[in-house]
Amino acid sequence: MGEEVKMSEYEINNGEDNINGDDERVAVWEIGLPTPDDLTPLSQTLIPPELASAFSIFPEPHRTPLDVSRASQTTLSNLRGQLNALSSINFKSFNETTGQTHDPIVVDLDDKTGAVDRDGSGSEARKLRRVDSEEEDSALRAENSAEDPSSAAARTLKRPRLVWTPQLHKSHLQKYRLYLKRMQGLSSEGPSASDQLFASTPLPQSFPESSGGGGGGGNGNFGIPIPMPYHHPTTAGGMMPMPVYGHMGMQMGNNNCHNNNSSDNHQHHQVSINGHQNGYNGNVAHGHMLQQRDWNGNHYGSYTHHPHQVAPNDNM
DNA sequence: TCCCAAATAT
DNA sequence: CATATTTGGG
Numbered sequence: 001m002g003e004e005v006k007m008s009e010y011e012i013n014n015g016e017d018n019i020n021g022d023d024e025r026v027a028v029w030e031i032g033l034p035t036p037d038d039l040t041p042l043s044q045t046l047i048p049p050e051l052a053s054a055f056s057i058f059p060e061p062h063r064t065p066l067d068v069s070r071a072s073q074t075t076l077s078n079l080r081g082q083l084n085a086l087s088s089i090n091f092k093s094f095n096e097t098t099g100q101t102h103d104p105i106v107v108d109l110d111d112k113t114g115a116v117d118r119d120g121s122g123s124e125a126r127k128l129r130r131v132d133s134e135e136e137d138s139a140l141r142a143e144n145s146a147e148d149p150s151s152a153a154a155r156t157l158k159r160p161r162l163v164w165t166p167q168l169h170k171s172h173l174q175k176y177r178l179y180l181k182r183m184q185g186l187s188s189e190g191p192s193a194s195d196q197l198f199a200s201t202p203l204p205q206s207f208p209e210s211s212g213g214g215g216g217g218g219n220g221n222f223g224i225p226i227p228m229p230y231h232h233p234t235t236a237g238g239m240m241p242m243p244v245y246g247h248m249g250m251q252m253g254n255n256n257c258h259n260n261n262s263s264d265n266h267q268h269h270q271v272s273i274n275g276h277q278n279g280y281n282g283n284v285a286h287g288h289m290l291q292q293r294d295w296n297g298n299h300y301g302s303y304t305h306h307p308h309q310v311a312p313n314d315n316m
Numbered sequence: 317t318c319c320c321a322a323a324t325a326t
Numbered sequence: 327c328a329t330a331t332t333t334g335g336g
Contacts, residue, residue, distance in 0.1 A: 074322060081329060161322055161334060 068172075071162040 071322070074324090077328080078322070084328085158333090159323065163322080163335065 067159070067162060068168070075164070
């Protein structure tokens with residue numbers, strides 16, 4: 001474990017807007033992430049059937065890849081908001097004392113993106129989000145239902161909360177890596193990879209280089225559209241949009257995809273039914289993280305409590 | 317019971 | 327779209 005990249009690179013790149021160093025940058029922000037070998041093969045369910053039944057775990061019917069995608073978008077929005085608030089606050093206090101030009105954490109979550117609307121499914125997803133309040137005019141409702149029956153139904157349903165478990169992050173990371181591979185294949189020219197990476201471009205249904213650098217176990221069996229933890233018919237169509245969090249590894253130390261649970265807390269232990277006892281914790285240097293969760297879902301970090309604090313620069 | 321991420325409302 | 331508020335997982 002812990003091969004990855006040396007910190008020096010991180011420092012060098014940090015704060016720069018180098019558009020070309022994408023590969024390096026990727027490597028940088030990937031610090032601490034599970035290596036390909038550690039990821040569960042996409043073709044595999046995260047929870048073995050026996051175990052699942054033993055614990056009465058069933059695939060979540062509502063949670064489609066789209067849900068996940070949407071959730072990640074939401075998360076991004078929320079995060080963005082929090083970061084903005086946070087950084088603006090910091091500016092003030094800093095500047096007041098130093099009178100310096102601020103060079104704060106330039107949070108560039110950029111690339112909102114997501115709208116990968118292959119065949120309009122994207123707009124649908126957006127619609128689904130809305131859960132109109134009860135006192136909605138019936139007139140309006142009629143109108144809505146006119147445009148799309150399914151949206152009308154969905155509107156009244158509350159979306160189940162999607163919790164970004166470490167496993168879920170892994171599954172996503174998995175996809176991201178696939179995507180990366182793919183981009184490496186056809187890029188070398190064209191827009192900056194980093195931009196594209198998060199352009200939510202859906203992965204093609206087939207991956208030419210399934211064997212690629214993987215070398216690693218079990219990667220040989222890709223080519224499957226979208227083996228997400230939750231199976232769902234709609235999936236058949238192809239990849240869901242890449243729900244990655246903004247420009248990973250850009251100015252902001254990294255917004256990596258996995259640390260969404262930027263600060264889940266203390267006081268709760270979590271049992272990982274999924275086995276995966278291989279830890280992804282140790283080797284990572286946690287600069288100034290307050291609270292974080294390792295890949296096993298264990299909590300670690302300071303217990304100091306900072307209400308509404310979002311780790312600004314967690315280098316996983 | 318509390319914290320806070322995720323969802324929802326404005 | 328940005329922010330504010332609510333919900334609910336843990």
